[in-house]
Amino acid sequence: MTARPRTSLRAQLARPRPAPASATVESRANKLVSMPANKSVVTAASEMNDPLTDSASAPAIDPAGNPVAGAQAGPEANPPINPAAETDVSSSAKVPAGSVANASVKSSARSATNLSAQVPARRGANPVAKSTGPSSTQAKAWFAARGWKVFPFQRDVWQAAMAGQSGLLHASTGAGKTYAVWFAALQRAALHKRPRVGLKVLWLTPMRALAADTLRALQESATDLLPAWQIEARTGDTGSAQRARQNKRLPDTLVTTPESLTLMLSKADAVAQFAQLDMVIIDEWHELMGNKRGVQTQLALARLRHWNPGLVVWGLSATLGNLVQAREALMPDGVAVEGHVAKDIVVDTLIPDHPSRFPWGGHLGLQMLPRVVEEIERHATTLVFTNTRSQAELWYQNMLDARPDWAGLIALHHGSLDKQVRDWVELGLKNGQLKAVICTSSLDLGVDFLPVQRVLQIGSAKGIARLLQRAGRSGHAPGRVSRLTLVPTQSMELLEAAGARQAVAARDIEARPVPYKPLDVLVQHMVTIALGGGFRSAELLAEVRTAWSYRDLTEEEWQWALDFIARGGQTLAVYPEYRRVLPDDEGVYRVPDAAIGRRHRMGIGTIVSDSSLQVKYVSGGRLGSVEESFISRLKQGDHFLFAGRILEFVRLHEMTAYVRRATGTRGAVPRWQGGRMPMSSELAHAALEQLRLATIDGAESLGPEMQAIAPLLATQQKWSALPTPDTTVIETMHSREGRHLFMFPFAGRSVHVGLASLIAWRVARVTPVTFSIAVNDYGFELLAAQELDWTALLDVGHGAKAGLFGTDNLLEDVLASLNATELSQRRFREIARIAGLIFQGFPGQPKSARQLQASSALFFSVFRQHDAGNLLLTQAQREVLEQELELTRLRATLEELQARHISFHQTKRATPFGFALMVERFREKLSTEKLSDRVARMVRELEKAAGP
DNA sequence: GACCTGCTGCGGGTTG
Numbered sequence: 001m002t003a004r005p006r007t008s009l010r011a012q013l014a015r016p017r018p019a020p021a022s023a024t025v026e027s028r029a030n031k032l033v034s035m036p037a038n039k040s041v042v043t044a045a046s047e048m049n050d051p052l053t054d055s056a057s058a059p060a061i062d063p064a065g066n067p068v069a070g071a072q073a074g075p076e077a078n079p080p081i082n083p084a085a086e087t088d089v090s091s092s093a094k095v096p097a098g099s100v101a102n103a104s105v106k107s108s109a110r111s112a113t114n115l116s117a118q119v120p121a122r123r124g125a126n127p128v129a130k131s132t133g134p135s136s137t138q139a140k141a142w143f144a145a146r147g148w149k150v151f152p153f154q155r156d157v158w159q160a161a162m163a164g165q166s167g168l169l170h171a172s173t174g175a176g177k178t179y180a181v182w183f184a185a186l187q188r189a190a191l192h193k194r195p196r197v198g199l200k201v202l203w204l205t206p207m208r209a210l211a212a213d214t215l216r217a218l219q220e221s222a223t224d225l226l227p228a229w230q231i232e233a234r235t236g237d238t239g240s241a242q243r244a245r246q247n248k249r250l251p252d253t254l255v256t257t258p259e260s261l262t263l264m265l266s267k268a269d270a271v272a273q274f275a276q277l278d279m280v281i282i283d284e285w286h287e288l289m290g291n292k293r294g295v296q297t298q299l300a301l302a303r304l305r306h307w308n309p310g311l312v313v314w315g316l317s318a319t320l321g322n323l324v325q326a327r328e329a330l331m332p333d334g335v336a337v338e339g340h341v342a343k344d345i346v347v348d349t350l351i352p353d354h355p356s357r358f359p360w361g362g363h364l365g366l367q368m369l370p371r372v373v374e375e376i377e378r379h380a381t382t383l384v385f386t387n388t389r390s391q392a393e394l395w396y397q398n399m400l401d402a403r404p405d406w407a408g409l410i411a412l413h414h415g416s417l418d419k420q421v422r423d424w425v426e427l428g429l430k431n432g433q434l435k436a437v438i439c440t441s442s443l444d445l446g447v448d449f450l451p452v453q454r455v456l457q458i459g460s461a462k463g464i465a466r467l468l469q470r471a472g473r474s475g476h477a478p479g480r481v482s483r484l485t486l487v488p489t490q491s492m493e494l495l496e497a498a499g500a501r502q503a504v505a506a507r508d509i510e511a512r513p514v515p516y517k518p519l520d521v522l523v524q525h526m527v528t529i530a531l532g533g534g535f536r537s538a539e540l541l542a543e544v545r546t547a548w549s550y551r552d553l554t555e556e557e558w559q560w561a562l563d564f565i566a567r568g569g570q571t572l573a574v575y576p577e578y579r580r581v582l583p584d585d586e587g588v589y590r591v592p593d594a595a596i597g598r599r600h601r602m603g604i605g606t607i608v609s610d611s612s613l614q615v616k617y618v619s620g621g622r623l624g625s626v627e628e629s630f631i632s633r634l635k636q637g638d639h640f641l642f643a644g645r646i647l648e649f650v651r652l653h654e655m656t657a658y659v660r661r662a663t664g665t666r667g668a669v670p671r672w673q674g675g676r677m678p679m680s681s682e683l684a685h686a687a688l689e690q691l692r693l694a695t696i697d698g699a700e701s702l703g704p705e706m707q708a709i710a711p712l713l714a715t716q717q718k719w720s721a722l723p724t725p726d727t728t729v730i731e732t733m734h735s736r737e738g739r740h741l742f743m744f745p746f747a748g749r750s751v752h753v754g755l756a757s758l759i760a761w762r763v764a765r766v767t768p769v770t771f772s773i774a775v776n777d778y779g780f781e782l783l784a785a786q787e788l789d790w791t792a793l794l795d796v797g798h799g800a801k802a803g804l805f806g807t808d809n810l811l812e813d814v815l816a817s818l819n820a821t822e823l824s825q826r827r828f829r830e831i832a833r834i835a836g837l838i839f840q841g842f843p844g845q846p847k848s849a850r851q852l853q854a855s856s857a858l859f860f861s862v863f864r865q866h867d868a869g870n871l872l873l874t875q876a877q878r879e880v881l882e883q884e885l886e887l888t889r890l891r892a893t894l895e896e897l898q899a900r901h902i903s904f905h906q907t908k909r910a911t912p913f914g915f916a917l918m919v920e921r922f923r924e925k926l927s928t929e930k931l932s933d934r935v936a937r938m939v940r941e942l943e944k945a946a947g948p
Numbered sequence: 949g950a951c952c953t954g955c956t957g958c959g960g961g962t963t964g
Contacts, residue, residue: 206956206957206958207956207957207958208957208958235958235959236958236959236960240961257957257958257959258958259957259958259959260958260959262959263959263960287956287957288957291957293957293958357949357950358950359949359950359951360949360950360951361950361951362950362951362952362953363951363952363953363954364951364952364953366952386953387953387954387955388953388954388955389953389954389955390952390953390954391952391953391954394952414955414956415955415956415957440955440956441955441956442955442956442957444955444956445956459953490950490951595962595963598960598961598962599960599962600960601959601960602959602960602961602962603959603960604958604959604960605957605958605959605960606957606958607956607957607958607959609957609958668952669952672954672955676953676954677954677955840959840960842960842961842962842963915949915950915951916951918950918951919950919951920951920953
């Protein structure tokens with residue numbers, strides 16, 4: 001104990017055994033840091049009489065671990081928290097977060113008085129003025145009344161938070177994370193000595209629906225434990241009256257979204273509104289951390305911490321591959337706590353009745369319809385996940401055809417359906433009135449549907465994290481088993497299912513990389529802060545650098561961003577609307593113009609959606625939305641399948657497609673343009689591992705999935721070979737279409753796109769040739785009109801494969817091999833929107849996709865011509881390379897390919913693995929003869945951008 | 949002989 005914590009004299013006097021107690025807590029807290037979920041921590045915690053301990057005979061010890069003076073046996077007599085005790089909390093703001101000793105001193109002082117005497121006073125008093133936390137007894141009783149068990153991790157969280165520590169709590173869904181932090185938040189309320197008005201607990205969720213749900217859950221417990229505590233939500237759909245009230249004064253607890261929080265930071269009086277803030281909880285952090293919404297959250301937290309360095313921050317997350325990064329992105333220092341609930345997760349597979357007749361390619365999987373219907377029949381409520389909206393539509397329609405009696409009992413749910421429809425479906429699920437819902441990832445998280453008994457996943461789950469997430473939609477409560485059944489749509493997915501089961505058992509979960517220095521988000525944030533009271537350059541730079549994603553932000557980058565918002569950068573200086581901030585005489589940057597401020601607030605957020613058209617009945621009634629490009633292909637009178645109905649397209653008017661019900665003939669299914677979801681490395685490796693095992697002992701000796709595809713694997717092995725972690729299989733074949741080359745690196749489709757283009761380009765440098773490219777998650781195909789000597793090109797048998805698989809000049813070659821400019825331009829649209837260059841139009845009067853596309857394309861070309869150093873351009877290129885082409889993974893794959901043995905085969909016809917590629921419809925023409933200076937310039941630019 | 953891919957999330961309430 002070198003540095004004594006600052007405490008008031010009164011608090012020191014009230015402390016029964018000062019020094020040793022705080023030392024103990026400090027070391028215990030350190031244990032938490034170094035060994036999350038360590039048994040010693042749990043043991044230590046269970047000896048204490050904290051509010052979540054279920055042992056009634058534990059010695060009386062206050063929350064920080066100090067023995068309570070004059071303690072009698074039993075928690076009733078010794079509530080650890082006394083709201084009215086005299087403690088010095090004013091010093092807490094000056095002490096850095098994590099200063100355990102200081103917190104323990106305060107809490108030991110609190111425990112000197114008995115709570116019971118305070119209860120009547122609290123009831124009668126001004127509810128806001130007396131903000132007191134619930135006692136341990138109350139909290140325990142509340143749990144017990146629901147028949148809930150208190151888990152050790154919940155105590156760990158509570159203790160750490162009471163000691164003023166921040167942390168990340170990770171556990172599978174349904175493990176009881178919410179109450180662990182919520183009780184901590186309520187108990188911390190007791191730390192507030194003075195009558196206080198305003199926001200103390202901020203609860204962030206990634207979804208409005210989740211905010212509403214959380215609000216209900218928090219209110220339910222708080223009404224019992226802390227009746228005076230005000231809890232409200234604030235999201236985009238908060239009514240104007242409530243919004244106005246909140247603008248004046250925030251409630252004690254606010255449940256909100258990152259976007260709404262940022263909007264609040266853009267108000268001039270933000271400092272005052274957040275002055276009392278004590279604790280922030282970020283729910284479902286794993287959903288945010290990997291994208292720009294997470295970065296925006298980081299920046300908002302940096303701001304809140306700047307105002308209150310002692311802020312206690314807790315993240316709640318599912319288990320994932322990079323937990324340390326997940327925590328670091330949220331807080332400079334803090335503990336990691338693992339939820340201890342032994343959550344049983346069962347993953348199994350519906351094996352087709354006749355595996356030998358199961359298709360080798362395709363994705364829809366309607367062959368499995370009878371089996372799926374059977375499963376639904378046998379259970380009360382089933383969620384059926386599909387990978388795309390059109391797949392959900394088709395499955396729904398076909399299921400109704402198969403079981404007309406299920407009309408009204410099954411429903412459809414995806415992101416393009418109208419909110420009212422979705423709400424109705426969600427309600428039906430909650431009430432247990434629906435037998436099955438066919439959905440996309442729209443039901444991945446959010447509302448907990450307790451009645452859900454079964455979860456089916458049609459087609460590849462693409463990743464282990466997603467699989468676990470979806471499994472968790474069933475048995476959503478501590479102690480209940482979650483079960484997910486994979487429904488393959490073609491033979492290769494049986495292999496994937498086998499790998500997935502193994503990876504789930506090993507909990508080999510994907511990492512979610514945190515974005516690095518996205519300047520578009522920074523630029524938006526700077527304008528937000530200029531609105532929210534203004535900033536000084538050096539101060540805000542220091543603050544921004546405390547956000548993990550900007551820890552390496554250079555002075556030059558900062559100056560560029562500042563110049564960009566102050567002057568419009570190099571190219572936009574003549575347009576006043578891009579001079580968004582202006583320093584006053586004292587060097588404080590503010591937004592000088594109210595109209596600019598208003599426009600900025602309307603553009604806050606990082607989600608950029610493609611513009612879509614409303615779909616409405618001619619007679620009135622909204623159905624949802626489809627993309628402009630789909631509708632533009634339809635002629636009047638055309639039929640299409642949407643929202644589970646067959647509709648006739650009538651006319652297009654003011655961004656709305658009017659339709660009427662049609663009967664009879666099937667129509668087209670809207671194809672929404674969405675993200676491509678490559679299979680994760682984890683899942684790919686698990687699948688390859690299954691193949692390796694199959695080559696050793698035969699597929700028959702493995703699980704049911706592998707047994708089912710044993711004949712297919714035998715065929716593959718007979719005609720060619722099985723790819724394994726040590727062997728790359730390459731096949732060539734002649735057909736009427738031309739000369740095929742198949743390769744199976746098992747690296748996921750986006751890497752295969754890059755790899756196929758790269759190899760095509762490198763070959764074409766030697767021999768002029770045009771390829772058609774097809775890819776899937778398992779491999780790729782190069783199709784050429786002429787014969788190529790692949791054995792020579794690949795140098796098979798000599799091990800010197802670095803030529804085609806080399807990583808030298810990788811960046812240049814990748815950029816040259818793909819139309820990187822076009823990819824960057826598409827990316828740039830999103831960046832321009834986030835950075836505030838493009839105004840989306842006023843609510844209710846959105847601009848059309850064409851208008852928006854035109855203006856972003858204009859900025860893109862203007863910057864390229866006149867402002868090549870524009871860092872937003874560089875960012876667009878970097879995002880394409882990292883996110884769309886997965887350059888890092890591509891490089892790793894090339895290195896793997898160099899190390900692997902090549903098994904080369906000339907086959908007479910397509911092998912089972914090759915066939916799946918042939919039926920992929922994606923064909924990308926790569927005309928090497930036409931590659932021109934445009935590409936060369938792109939390379940030069942990137943070299944400059946990438947630096948030495 | 950075999951083929952119907954492409955998710956999700958939020959926010960703003962003026963002006964011409």
